[in-house]
Amino acid sequence: MQDVDLIIIGGGAGAFSAAIKANELGAKTLMVNSGLPLGGTCVNVGCVPSKTLLWAGEVMHLAKSHNIPGLDIEVKNFDFAQVIQHELDLVARLREEKYQKVLSQLQHVTHLEGQVTFISPNEIEVNGQKHQAKKFIIAAGSTATVPPIEGITEVGYLTHIEALQIKEQPQELIVIGAGPVGLEFAQMYSRFGTKVTILHRGSSFFRGEEELTTRLAEILTQEGVTIKTNIQVQKAYKEGVKKVLVYKEADLSAETLVKADEILLAVGKTPNTERLSLDKAGIEIDDKQAIKVSSNFQTSQPHIYAVGDVTNGPLRLEPTAGREGTLASENALNNTQNSIDYNTVPWTIFTDPQLAGVGFTEEEQMKRFGTCMCKTVSFKDVPKALILNRTEGLIKMAIHPETKQIMGVHILVPIAGELIAQAMVLIKNKNTTDDVINSLPMFPTLSEAIKIAALSFTSDISKLSCCV
Ligand SMILES: Cc1cc2nc3c(=O)[nH]c(=O)nc-3n(C[C@H](O)[C@H](O)[C@H](O)COP(=O)(O)OP(=O)(O)OC[C@H]3O[C@@H](n4cnc5c(N)ncnc54)[C@H](O)[C@@H]3O)c2cc1C
Numbered sequence: 001m002q003d004v005d006l007i008i009i010g011g012g013a014g015a016f017s018a019a020i021k022a023n024e025l026g027a028k029t030l031m032v033n034s035g036l037p038l039g040g041t042c043v044n045v046g047c048v049p050s051k052t053l054l055w056a057g058e059v060m061h062l063a064k065s066h067n068i069p070g071l072d073i074e075v076k077n078f079d080f081a082q083v084i085q086h087e088l089d090l091v092a093r094l095r096e097e098k099y100q101k102v103l104s105q106l107q108h109v110t111h112l113e114g115q116v117t118f119i120s121p122n123e124i125e126v127n128g129q130k131h132q133a134k135k136f137i138i139a140a141g142s143t144a145t146v147p148p149i150e151g152i153t154e155v156g157y158l159t160h161i162e163a164l165q166i167k168e169q170p171q172e173l174i175v176i177g178a179g180p181v182g183l184e185f186a187q188m189y190s191r192f193g194t195k196v197t198i199l200h201r202g203s204s205f206f207r208g209e210e211e212l213t214t215r216l217a218e219i220l221t222q223e224g225v226t227i228k229t230n231i232q233v234q235k236a237y238k239e240g241v242k243k244v245l246v247y248k249e250a251d252l253s254a255e256t257l258v259k260a261d262e263i264l265l266a267v268g269k270t271p272n273t274e275r276l277s278l279d280k281a282g283i284e285i286d287d288k289q290a291i292k293v294s295s296n297f298q299t300s301q302p303h304i305y306a307v308g309d310v311t312n313g314p315l316r317l318e319p320t321a322g323r324e325g326t327l328a329s330e331n332a333l334n335n336t337q338n339s340i341d342y343n344t345v346p347w348t349i350f351t352d353p354q355l356a357g358v359g360f361t362e363e364e365q366m367k368r369f370g371t372c373m374c375k376t377v378s379f380k381d382v383p384k385a386l387i388l389n390r391t392e393g394l395i396k397m398a399i400h401p402e403t404k405q406i407m408g409v410h411i412l413v414p415i416a417g418e419l420i421a422q423a424m425v426l427i428k429n430k431n432t433t434d435d436v437i438n439s440l441p442m443f444p445t446l447s448e449a450i451k452i453a454a455l456s457f458t459s460d461i462s463k464l465s466c467c468v
Pocket of ligand 1: 272
């Protein structure tokens with residue numbers, strides 16, 4: 001039996017941030033991870049590898065679609081296995097530099113590899129050994145959900161993990177689910193030359209601004225991705241080397257088939273709570289198996305905290321998992337009550353163009369105020385987009401009907417993930433459209449779009465001169 005101040009369960013973004021803060025506070029800490037290698041989802045099988053492959057697809061696409069007359073670029077060779085290996089090499093490097101080395105330098109933190117199970121509210125078991133602590137932080141992450149489709153296990157499928165590591169490119173791929181992971185992988189594989197079909201249960205495919213998601217769907221369709229919405233997948237079976245999915249469209253009773261070499265499951269993620277024996281610790285979970293947490297990350301047991309993908313928090317991202325880990329560590333060890341204002345946290349789907357948002361959507365504004373002062377501006381009105389020949393995007397801004405405070409910004413454009421950081425600061429600082437209008441973004445840049453959107457509430461932007 002070993003006693004410490006804090007036990008952290010997991011080895012991803014949430015766990016690492018918690019461990020770094022605990023070390024800074026001088027707390028005797030034990031961090032226990034199992035399953036994914038150190039670094040967890042983001043570096044190993046999430047953000048880093050997916051964005052590396054998306055960039056490879058973007059470069060290939062740009063070569064063909066730059067639309068500059070007189071410039072003809074040919075992609076002479078595409079070696080799928082080599083592109084994957086390049087991605088895996090980067091993952092290995094970052095895992096070592098940003099996780100293994102960092103952990104070895106935390107003098108108050110001991111690391112163990114092993115599956116954690118609770119045996120009481122103050123005790124866990126790892127590899128047959130018991131460990132006690134005054135406080136706990138659960139940062140056990142989540143795993144790709146396997147939907148209840150008859151025959152899916154027998155037929156076999158990919159999750160994001162295998163789809164980032166396979167060495168043979170599927171010629172045809174079915175993606176089930178059109179959330180961020182489904183959309184990113186669909187476009188990535190499509191740009192590599194795979195024929196991709198997305199089957200999605202809902203009518204629209206991502207929460208957020210419908211106008212912008214509809215436009216993104218149009219863009220992906222134009223690129224060659226087949227997107228089917230309102231789909232109920234019935235069963236899966238094998239036909240020779242092909243995998244077959246039988247589905248119904250919501251308004252039709254007839255069954256339709258789609259065949260492919262591989263099926264990618266992207267219907268969401270299930271929190272890793274099943275094997276933790278949380279009932280032994282008296283920790284409550286919700287109907288999606290997520291640990292219920294308070295605004296300061298406490299579970300139903302006040303001395304046990306939970307952060308990141310394993311919780312029922314509103315945004316499941318790397319930065320939120322990391323920040324929650326830091327704050328939970330401080331709350332646990334210093335009895336503080338830190339929390340996060342999730343309304344000021346941006347999200348991004350890293351398709352090309354990227355779709356990013358922060359703050360309220362039009363629908364949310366309508367619910368709050370019964371009215372929405374919202375404006376949508378096309379990137380056709382942004383000079384830099386004309387220069388880049390990337391005018392397909394939109395920016396939408398929602399402001400407070402009386403104070404003109406900026407309440408929400410949603411952007412569809414190649415670097416929306418970068419631009420949204422600017423909108424995040426405006427929302428965090430409670431800036432108004434006047435503050436934006438009185439600022440001077442560099443010309444010509446895509447970031448001017450935020451100023452043009454602010455101007456659109458009071459001016460006819462089609463009559464503005466080039467340098468707004
Ligand atoms: C394909 C993909 C792409 C993504 N891209 C982005 C992106 O671009 N930007 C972004 O912000 N977010 C992205 N995300 C989301 C982001 O990766 C996660 O929100 C974040 O990594 C969650 O961190 P975490 O610490 O909560 O969990 P994880 O990083 O999953 O860490 C949990 C760790 O706990 C271990 N564990 C589980 N159970 C136990 C147990 N009983 N005992 C011991 N250890 C256990 C797990 O094996 C794992 O190592 C992406 C996710 C996916 C799947």
